Amino acid sequence: MGEFKHILVVKFREDTTPQEIESLIKGFANxxxxxxxxxxxxxxxxxxxxxxxxxxxxxFESTFDSLEGIAEYGAHPHHVEFANIFVPKLEKVIVIDYKPAAVQP
Structure with a gap:
């Protein structure tokens, strides 16, 4: 199947402190x-x-084995709990899921 990437590109709200951002990144990594x-x-x-x-x-880039894995991640209770803290700190977000492809010669 290969690997699948889940990408978030974000802009934090202006009132989000550097300490909060650091804590959010650690929570995401966890x-x-x-x-x-x-x-x-x-x-x-x-x-x-x-x-x-x-x-x-x-x-933020996460790797999964399948699109189903990304869907399971999205519904997972730990992700939902984290998203309830993370998303309110964002002003803008873009989410992209894709399967990396190599250029064929």
Whole structure:
């Protein structure tokens, strides 16, 4: 089946403190140990020099074995609990699920 990526690109609300963001990132990363279908988690801040980020500041990437795994993650009680804390701290979010594909020569 391969692997599937679940990407969030977010802009936190202005009133979200750096300490809150750090805590949210740790909580997001902790989901890997709580949600069996979530295989890995990576995150980062926008570093682009092109200034095309449209205010989005952070990227969160989770890896799954299947689209069904992403759906199970979305409904998992630990994810739902975390999302109830995370989402209210966001001003904007884009969510993309995809299966990485290699360019064929």
């Amino acid at each position: 989901l890997v140990s709580l949600v069996p279908t979530m295989k890995s988690f990576h995150w980062g801040k926008d570093l682009s020099t092109e200034n095309l980020h449209q205010g989005f500041t952070h990227v």
